[in-house]
Amino acid sequence: MHPMINVAVRAAREAGKIINRASLDLDLLRVSEKSANDFVTEVDRASEQAIIEVLLKAYPQHGILGEETGSTHGRADSEYQWIIDPLDGTTNFIHGLPVYAVSIALAHHGVVQHGVVYDPSRDELFTASRGAGAFLDNRRLRVSRRTRIEDSLIGTGFPFRRGDDLDTYLEMFKKISLRCVGLRRPGAAALDLAYVAAGRYDGFFEVGLKPWDVAAGSLLVTEAGGMVGNFTGEADFLHRGEVIAANPRVYAQMVSLLKGYAGRNFSAPQAPEA
DSSP states (O other), X not given: OOHHHHHHHHHHHHHHHHHHHHHTTGGGOOEEEEETTEEEEHHHHHXXXXXXXXXXXXXTTSEEEETTTBTOSBOTTOSEEEEEEEEETHHHHHTTOOOOEEEEEEEETTEEEEEEEEETTTTEEEEEETTTEEEETTEXXXXXXXXXXXXXXXXXXXXXXXXXXXXXXXHXXXXXXXXXXXXXXXXXXXXXXXXXXXXXOSEEEEESOOHHHHHHHHHHHHHTTOEEEOTTXXXXXXXXXXXXXXXXXXXXXXXXXXXXXXXXXXXXXXXXXX
């Protein structure tokens, strides 16, 4: 593996240790609400801090974009930026549902070059480097070979904050669900994307996502032979808040169904901080 991937794996495993220890006694967990239905725990913060310490020890001149700490760590002017979600699926974690992951990506001039998604509850490690393929542990990943959405299992994520535009999302949900074999909503986008790369899903779509939700997983998909884009099929999905990921044949069919929803704001307005 590339040296930068090795560092990211080490950071992800350190975060995974923190998450696994905390999962043994969730009754002691301190939880706060960033906004309605959007939670953060002391585990999120400790996990992110552990990741940052490992990354900056190895690459002190790099920048950091973390879900919990933003860009307060590292060099903001660096051409390299680590994009971190220390615990994707916090709501699942709080409830003891073992569907969550650590997501770490490295972008160079805004283009993701390396990605790690680590599922600590299953000890599954997904890695990818641009041009070098995607892997689950040491096994090479390939997206599924299904050619029709009618035969496909599709992953998604519902808008979850109070006030989000759920009605419009349900229109999209209906369009896809009437065409595919089934829809799944586990609640951790990084894992959803990893599952597309592994061929466990044939496709995935979601709105309201942030760069740390999709940066690592999107590279897994493309390095496994899939496609990732916004709802019109273009590649600028990282900061658009909307994403489709699938094998190439199913991707085209999903774009055809969802392109009319491109650019819509599904998120509820956020209250100003006190």
